[in-house]
Every structure is written in C-alpha cells, then in structure tokens.
Amino acid sequence: DAGVIQSPRHEVTEMGQEVTLRCKPISGHDYLFWYRQTMMRGLELLIYFNNNVPIDDSGMPEDRFSAKMPNASFSTLKIQPSEPRDSAVYFCASRGSGGGETQYFGPGTRLLVL
Amino acid sequence: GEDVEQSLFLSVREGDSSVINCTYTDSSSTYLYWYKQEPGAGLQLLTYIFSNMDMKQDQRLTVLLNKKDKHLSLRIADTQTGDSAIYFCAESIRSNTGKLIFGQGTTLQVKP
Numbered sequence: 001d002a003g004v005i006q007s008p009r010h011e012v013t014e015m016g017q018e019v020t021l022r023c024k025p026i027s028g029h030d031y032l033f034w035y036r037q038t039m040m041r042g043l044e045l046l047i048y049f050n051n052n053v054p055i056d057d058s059g060m061p062e063d064r065f066s067a068k069m070p071n072a073s074f075s076t077l078k079i080q081p082s083e084p085r086d087s088a089v090y091f092c093a094s095r096g097s098g099g100g101e102t103q104y105f106g107p108g109t110r111l112l113v114l
Numbered sequence: 115g116e117d118v119e120q121s122l123f124l125s126v127r128e129g130d131s132s133v134i135n136c137t138y139t140d141s142s143s144t145y146l147y148w149y150k151q152e153p154g155a156g157l158q159l160l161t162y163i164f165s166n167m168d169m170k171q172d173q174r175l176t177v178l179l180n181k182k183d184k185h186l187s188l189r190i191a192d193t194q195t196g197d198s199a200i201y202f203c204a205e206s207i208r209s210n211t212g213k214l215i216f217g218q219g220t221t222l223q224v225k226p
Contacts, residue, residue, distance in 0.1 A: 004156075042218040043157075043202065056213065091156055101145055101206045103214055105156035 004106035006092050012112045018080040021109045024073055025094030033093040033103060034067055034077050043091075049075065082113045120203055120217035127225050132190040134220045136203030139184060143205040146179060147214065148188045151200040160188070160201075190222075198224045 005024040013019055025032045033048040047057040052069045060067070064083070069075040079086055089110050093103040117139045126132045138146070143165050149157040163170045163177045163186075170177045176189040190197055203217040 043216045045213065048213065093157075101214075102147070102159055102162060104159065105149075107156045 004092055004094055004104055006090075006106035006109050008109060009107065010110045010112075012114065013082055014114050015083055016081045017113075018078065019082045019086075019111060019113075021077040021090050021092075021111070023075045023077070023092030023106060025075070025092070026096075026104055027073070029094035029096045029104075030072070031095045031097070031103075032069060032075050033095075034075070035091040035093065037089045037091060037108070038087075046077070079111075082111075084113045087111055087113050118203055118205055118215050118217035120201075120220045122218065123221050123223070125223040125225065126193050128193060128195055130193055132188075132193045132197070132222055132224075134188045134190075134201050134203075134222065136186040136188075136217055137184055138186065138203075138205045138215070140205060140207050140215070141181070141184065142207060145206045146177075146186050147202075147204040147206075148175075148177065149202040149204060149216075151202065151219070153199075157202060193222075193224050195224045195226060198222055 007022045030051050034046040035043055036046055037043045044059055046059045047067045048055055049069045065079055067077045089108045091105050091108045093105045095103045119137045145162050147162040148160040150160045151157045161172050161175055163179050168179050174191045178187045200219040200221050202219045204214040206214055
C-alpha cells in the first residue's frame with residue numbers, strides 16, 4: 001500500500017486566497033484525521049471522520065476552516081480566506097477499525113500564507 | 115481531563131541509551147503509542163503497548179508502562195545519530211472513539 005497520500009506537499013499563497021489541501025487515506029481505513037502542527041501549539045487535532053461522517057470538529061479553529069469527505073478514498077481541508085497565522089504543517093492520518101487503533105500519518109502539507 | 119506530558123528536550127551521546135518519559139492522566143487508556151518524527155516528515159509509528167502490559171521490547175526499543183503512576187517510557191539502546199528526531203507519546207481513550215491524545219513531543223539530539 002502507498003500509505004496516506006497528501007497533496008500538495010508545499011503551498012505558498014497570499015493572505016485572503018482560498019487554500020485546499022487533499023488527502024487519500026489508506027485503502028480500507030474507515031477513520032480519517034486532520035491535524036495541524038506549529039512550533040507554538042504543537043500537534044492539534046482539527047477534525048476527524050468515521051465512515052465519511054464528521055465525528056468531532058471541535059478543533060477546527062474558526063469558520064474559515066472546513067473539511068469534507070465525499071467518499072472513503074478522499075478528503076479535503078479548505079481554508080477560505082487564508083491568513084498568515086494559518087501557516088503550519090497540516091497532516092492527514094487514517095486508521096482501520098481493527099485492534100491497535102494505530103493511526104498512520106501522511107507526509108504533510110507545508111502551508112505558508114504571506 | 116485528558117492530558118499527555120513530555121519533557122521537551124533530551125541530549126545524549128552516540129552509543130549511550132536514551133530514555134524518553136511521558137505521563138498521562140486518563141486511566142481508561144487502552145493503547146499507548148510512541149511515534150517518531152524526523153525533520154520535514156510525518157509521524158511514523160515506532161511501537162505501541164496495550165494497557166494490560168507493563169513492558170514491550172522490540173530490538174533496540176523498550177517500552178515500560180507503569181499504570182499506577184500513569185507513566186510511560188521509551189528506552190532506545192545504543193542510540194545512533196539517525197535516532198535524532200522528535201518523539202511523541204500518545205494515548206487512545208476508551209471513551210473517545212478513534213481519537214488519540216498526543217504529548218507535545220520530545221526532541222532527541224544525538225551527539226557523535
């Protein structure tokens with residue numbers, strides 16, 4: 001399996017622009033997680049899905065952030081409009097329902113908002 | 115509440131053993147994990163331990179779990195420069211379906 005796939009790997013944009021981050025989970029996994037990592041705040045869980053349904057979005061910072069999972073093999077995290085304080089590394093992770101509850105992480109998207 | 119705490123930094127010499135410590139607050143944890151993050155990369159699962167175990171060994175890695183004190187440690191024997199990374203402790207909570215609670219990460223620096 002290719003693992004969790006994220007795109008783009010790097011994104012540089014200007015304040016006010018819309019940013020869309022993409023994730024393909026590991027095939028057969030039914031949980032998908034979006035995290036944000038910054039030096040100041042560490043690793044933060046933004047939202048997670050189970051069977052394509054959002055379960056907990058309490059970590060989404062504000063209404064500018066939205067996430068969707070239209071099918072089992074694809075999810076997006078959108079920021080509109082983007083702000084410089086959104087600059088961070090965004091990780092997607094997935095896991096199956098079997099024992100271990102282990103999450104497998106993608107390589108991340110490095111976002112810089114100027 | 116749910117909280118996981120780690121020290122932020124550890125420096126060792128190549129060939130020495132490293133011990134990274136973690137404390138957690140939720141006694142209903144089912145699994146506890148150690149992840150490794152190398153510069154510019156995502157988090158990679160190193161090992162995990164089920165909450166009814168007190169020790170797990172995997173090659174150079176030894177995980178010790180003290181449930182009474184809610185303390186987890188990761189020992190790396192014969193530490194190499196390639197072990198330099200950030201190490202995250204995480205717990206899964208029985209009452210929270212699917213979610214992991216992560217510590218803030220310990221940066222391990224291995225000096226030649």
